Amino acid sequence: MSEPGATTVDMGVDVAGLRLPTPLIAASGTFGYGDEYRQVADYDCIGAISVKGLYLEPRAGCPPPRIWETPSGMLNAIGLQEVGIRRFLAEKLPAVRALGKIVIANICGSSLEEYGELSKVLDQAEGVSAIEVNISCPNVAEGGIEFGCDPDMAARATEVVRRGTRLPVIPKLSPSASDMAAVARRVAEAGADAVSLINTIPAMAVDVETRRPRLANVVGGLSGPAVRPIAVRMVWEVARGSRLPVIGMGGIASAEDALEFLLVGAAAVQIGTMNFVDPGVWRRTFDGLAAYCRRHEVAALRDLTGAMRPGTAG
Amino acid sequence: MTLSEAVGGPGPPRADRGATLVARDQLSPDAQLLRFESEAPLRVLPGQFTMVRVDGGGLLRRPYSFCDLPDDGAFTLLVKEVGVGTRALMNLPVGGEVSSLGPLGTTFDLPPPDRTPVIVAGGVGIAPFVLFCRRLAESGRRGIVLLGGRRRPDLYLWDTFERFGMDVRVASEDGSAGHHGFVTALLDAALADTVRPVLYSCGPTGMLLKVAELATAAGVPHQVSIERRMGCGMGCCLGCVVWARPPSGGPEEYLRSCTEGPVFDAATIAWDRDPHPL
Numbered sequence: 170m171s172e173p174g175a176t177t178v179d180m181g182v183d184v185a186g187l188r189l190p191t192p193l194i195a196a197s198g199t200f201g202y203g204d205e206y207r208q209v210a211d212y213d214c215i216g217a218i219s220v221k222g223l224y225l226e227p228r229a230g231c232p233p234p235r236i237w238e239t240p241s242g243m244l245n246a247i248g249l250q251e252v253g254i255r256r257f258l259a260e261k262l263p264a265v266r267a268l269g270k271i272v273i274a275n276i277c278g279s280s281l282e283e284y285g286e287l288s289k290v291l292d293q294a295e296g297v298s299a300i301e302v303n304i305s306c307p308n309v310a311e312g313g314i315e316f317g318c319d320p321d322m323a324a325r326a327t328e329v330v331r332r333g334t335r336l337p338v339i340p341k342l343s344p345s346a347s348d349m350a351a352v353a354r355r356v357a358e359a360g361a362d363a364v365s366l367i368n369t370i371p372a373m374a375v376d377v378e379t380r381r382p383r384l385a386n387v388v389g390g391l392s393g394p395a396v397r398p399i400a401v402r403m404v405w406e407v408a409r410g411s412r413l414p415v416i417g418m419g420g421i422a423s424a425e426d427a428l429e430f431l432l433v434g435a436a437a438v439q440i441g442t443m444n445f446v447d448p449g450v451w452r453r454t455f456d457g458l459a460a461y462c463r464r465h466e467v468a469a470l471r472d473l474t475g476a477m478r479p480g481t482a483g
Numbered sequence: 484m485t486l487s488e489a490v491g492g493p494g495p496p497r498a499d500r501g502a503t504l505v506a507r508d509q510l511s512p513d514a515q516l517l518r519f520e521s522e523a524p525l526r527v528l529p530g531q532f533t534m535v536r537v538d539g540g541g542l543l544r545r546p547y548s549f550c551d552l553p554d555d556g557a558f559t560l561l562v563k564e565v566g567v568g569t570r571a572l573m574n575l576p577v578g579g580e581v582s583s584l585g586p587l588g589t590t591f592d593l594p595p596p597d598r599t600p601v602i603v604a605g606g607v608g609i610a611p612f613v614l615f616c617r618r619l620a621e622s623g624r625r626g627i628v629l630l631g632g633r634r635r636p637d638l639y640l641w642d643t644f645e646r647f648g649m650d651v652r653v654a655s656e657d658g659s660a661g662h663h664g665f666v667t668a669l670l671d672a673a674l675a676d677t678v679r680p681v682l683y684s685c686g687p688t689g690m691l692l693k694v695a696e697l698a699t700a701a702g703v704p705h706q707v708s709i710e711r712r713m714g715c716g717m718g719c720c721l722g723c724v725v726w727a728r729p730p731s732g733g734p735e736e737y738l739r740s741c742t743e744g745p746v747f748d749a750a751t752i753a754w755d756r757d758p759h760p761l
Contacts (some may be wrong), residue, residue, distance in 0.1 A: 201718055208496060209584065233723075235721065446542060
């Protein structure tokens with residue numbers, strides 16, 4: 170039986186020079202090094218995987234407790250525990266490449282030199298398709314968010330990565346910047362091919378009985394559906410205020426959530442915290458997007474980017 | 484065949500299964516044994532756990548040890564009220580649905596035939612040992628089970644362990660059952676009664692630490708199940724870490740209690756590294 174309008178929808182998108190078979194990207198820090206969910210998530214629905222943030226050397230990360238659930242969200246202060254770029258390339262990358270997915274390496278540096286060095290190493294690596302530049306982690310002592318809040322620093326980090334590689338460069342922006350569109354314009358001048366946003370929002374919670382912070386790091390990053398309306402607004406501002414393609418994220422749990430980001434201007438979206446909640450989110454979101462396109466007679470999903478209409482929903 | 488079916492890892496296959504609550508046994512005022520039936524038969528090894536999602540139980544899934552697999556497709560969970568997640572499960576009506584992601588994590592290894600298991604469990608820490616003792620009993624073997632709790636009602640499933648033929652010895656902090664005090668006070672005698680013991684423990688951190696000290700002093704191998712707050716259970720959120728030596732050797736690092744654990748060789752854990760882990 171064929172439903173009315175049950176034609177094939179073109180679900181592919183182009184962003185930062187990458188042709189993704191679906192607009193759904195696994196968000197860095199929520200999907201390990203890419204193959205951890207292979208038994209329970211439907212990888213056919215995943216357009217690309219952004220792996221856990223990488224430094225040159227392995228990092229132990231923050232002491233526990235590292236996570237705390239909040240209303241419709243979670244706080245985390247992992248502190249970028251990771252294996253270092255060399256072990257990633259030798260041990261982790263082959264496993265995720267074997268899954269046939271587009272791999273985006275997410276990098277973080279504690280200095281501009283480290284960003285540049287990581288960029289050069291990845292440029293020589295086989296099987297990495299793009300570099301997402303983490304200039305927005307709230308949980309590390311140096312680098313991270315301090316680059317992302319200052320347009321000049323963000324541009325310098327982007328520039329040094331740009332100089333090291335021919336791969337597409339995608340700075341991941343901090344919601345803590347006072348003018349994210351200004352940061353996006355500066356990283357565009359510095360050679361970025363796209364931007365991704367938002368990273369987590371600095372936040373905290375306190376146990377009133379013990380009068381102690383919930384996280385050992387005291388402050389963590391808030392993610393999950395709780396941040397989504399903030400993220401949608403920020404994607405809208407950046408998409409309007411710069412010429413760069415935008416990869417949107419923040420609490421996406423369904424096709425409807427993903428559509429909000431697309432309509433305000435995202436070319437692709439990332440799914441993060443909801444991986445923890447429901448590995449079935451990939452299939453549900455993908456199917457829901459295709460069904461929406463059929464219902465609205467949209468032949469190619471990419472046509473929805475920035476397709477929000479004027480006026481109000483009423 | 485989808486890609487995700489094509490690439491299985493070692494150990495029993497994982498899945499996110501729908502499961503229906505079919506029976507509830509109120510073991511004490513604040514603890515329940517919940518029996519679920521799932522759509523497909525489960526293969527689970529003792530010590531493994533499941534991440535459960537239930538309506539009204541918060542955003543993130545919550546980890547529970549598989550307590551027992553009484554029949555094909557059925558599993559039980561031992562749940563004690565600690566917060567919104569456990570409360571939602573304990574208020575779920577019979578016939579209600581959850582989703583159960585698992586089985587996850589490392590396992591308690593049955594001891595070699597020439598060694599005798601000595602289990603030390605506190606409160607809901609007994610959960611993984613029901614399946615463990617079922618497997619022991621199926622191979623015609625016995626062990627010593629030391630159960631501890633605050634009061635007599637907290638010595639959950641005492642009779643189940645006896646039915647499996649285990650030598651059950653109990654302690655309660657208020658003296659209402661067995662030894663008056665901590666369960667670890669029973670350990671010296673249990674080890675003295677045992678030829679070539681192997682220790683297994685699960686429960687409050689203070690208890691685990693004491694068992695680990697005694698095990699080290701007596702030179703007895705010791706597997707311990709560590710509970711930490713978890714976000715995903717799949718090794719990706721890195722929320723549940725324990726500072727320990729990796730099984731493959733090398734220096735201590737933060738290992739994931741969902742992936743390198745929850746069952747660890749107790750001798751590899753740096754117990755003093757993070758004094759307030761929960």
